[in-house]
Amino acid sequence: MKVWIDQDLCTGDGLCEEIAPDVFTLLDDGLAYVREGATVFSEPGGPSGVALVPAGQEEATIESAEECPGECIFMEA
DSSP: EEEEETTOOOOOHHHHHHHHHTTTTOOOSOOOEEEEEOOOOOTTTTTGOOOOOOTTTTHHHHHHHOOTTTTEEEEOO
């Protein structure tokens, strides 16, 4: 599974990072980005910043997308 965030829709609420900190992180700009280990996909973000979801984090990633108030989390198979 792959995941990315549309930063134009992100509200910076931080629920995604709270639910799945191994997949999402908030940066100093107040927006959420996806990550793979220590690598944060912030340059570029959006659909070009696609990260692989770590094994065992699929359910948390789906929950993050469902709970996201900005509806900005997108997943690909």
